Amino acid sequence: MITPTIPVEHYLYLSVILFSIGAAGVLIRRNAIVVFMCIELMLNAANLALVTFARHHGDSAGHIYVFLVMAVAAAEVAVGLAIIIAVFRARNSVNVDELQDLHG
Amino acid sequence: MGLTPEIFLFALFSVVSIVSAILVVALPDPVKSAMSLIVSFFCLACLFLLQSAELIAVLEVLVYAGAIMVLFVFVIMLVEKRDEPVVRGTLAARVALPVKLGAVLVVAYGLFSAIRKAPLAGSAELPEGFGSVVSVGHEFFDNFLFHFEITSILLLAGIVGAVVVTKKRKAS
Numbered sequence: 001m002i003t004p005t006i007p008v009e010h011y012l013y014l015s016v017i018l019f020s021i022g023a024a025g026v027l028i029r030r031n032a033i034v035v036f037m038c039i040e041l042m043l044n045a046a047n048l049a050l051v052t053f054a055r056h057h058g059d060s061a062g063h064i065y066v067f068l069v070m071a072v073a074a075a076e077v078a079v080g081l082a083i084i085i086a087v088f089r090a091r092n093s094v095n096v097d098e099l100q101d102l103h104g
Numbered sequence: 105m106g107l108t109p110e111i112f113l114f115a116l117f118s119v120v121s122i123v124s125a126i127l128v129v130a131l132p133d134p135v136k137s138a139m140s141l142i143v144s145f146f147c148l149a150c151l152f153l154l155q156s157a158e159l160i161a162v163l164e165v166l167v168y169a170g171a172i173m174v175l176f177v178f179v180i181m182l183v184e185k186r187d188e189p190v191v192r193g194t195l196a197a198r199v200a201l202p203v204k205l206g207a208v209l210v211v212a213y214g215l216f217s218a219i220r221k222a223p224l225a226g227s228a229e230l231p232e233g234f235g236s237v238v239s240v241g242h243e244f245f246d247n248f249l250f251h252f253e254i255t256s257i258l259l260l261a262g263i264v265g266a267v268v269v270t271k272k273r274k275a276s
Binding site: 035052076 | 109110111114118121122125126128129134137138141142145148149151152154155156157159160163166167168171175176179180182183184201203204207208209211212215219220224225227228229230231234235239240242243244247248253255259261262263265267268269272273
């Protein structure tokens with residue numbers, strides 16, 4: 001393995017940039033699937049920060065947190081995409097602007 | 105400090121991951137968004153490797169680029185039928201975009217200044233085998249056993265939830 005020498009700040013700045021791009025995507029895009037993908041992007045930016053701090057402190061607990069985030073993301077994607085399919089069946093649309101009322 | 109291989113790889117993968125993340129947001133076709141998201145995940149896995157997180161890098165490619173994105177592409181195939189409508193030219197729609205981008209920039213600026221002020225000098229020495237399957241596995245089963253078991257219940261709930269939500273209801 002290469003011994004890491006790049007300053008921790010660089011990875012954290014990259015993580016902030018990716019998180020911001022994901023947040024902008026969640027706010028701007030109207031397709032529910034793309035909104036979901038942007039949420040995955042934000043989760044991965046958080047993962048990058050966790051891995052960076054794990055390396056910074058020399059403590060592999062950060063890797064455990066990344067593992068847990070991945071498990072949560074997998075469960076979230078399974079249920080979320082199921083909801084998107086159910087909504088598409090009911091409304092014939094995945095545009096989040098058209099989904100404004102609670103009753104099916 | 106010259107251009108070491110590590111700096112070159114960091115610059116390459118960070119630039120590619122940022123560009124592909126922007127493409128995820130900017131491309132109108134969800135399938136193309138999904139493909140550039142896979143590129144972004146792959147670059148992140150390489151950045152994890154650069155920080156000697158081997159197991160996490162492998163899991164990133166397996167779980168995200170493999171399993172999760174396949175699920176996304178399948179759902180796009182099932183659902184997709186037309187493009188998003190063009191944003192209406194009302195005043196609210198024209199104001200909304202700069203307001204949203206401004207809010208994101210404010211958050212990003214806050215995080216940037218927090219990182220600049222944080223005491224981050226002097227990383228710790230990495231222990232032998234840091235980030236390998238053995239060390240992460242030891243950490244997991246010595247200190248995080250409860251979390252591991254809860255994760256399995258969470259995934260079970262996810263499976264059952266996905267099946268229940270997509271099941272066709274009988275016409276009442």
